[in-house]
Amino acid sequence: MPAQTDIPAGVAGSITMIVLTIAVALLLTSFYRRYKRAAKSEDETTQN
Numbered sequence: 001m002p003a004q005t006d007i008p009a010g011v012a013g014s015i016t017m018i019v020l021t022i023a024v025a026l027l028l029t030s031f032y033r034r035y036k037r038a039a040k041s042e043d044e045t046t047q048n
Helices: 011-045
Strands: none
Touching: none
16 A cells, blocks of 8 residues: 555645634734733832
């Protein structure tokens, strides 16, 4: 039996990759906003 080296992703794979990319982008944005808020809060407490 010959080994198949190229596996077609198809529509389902493309949709999955789009959804995963959007989810990662949303999570990174959310965590960055939370980090900036925490850093700002820490700066305010150290100045007082």
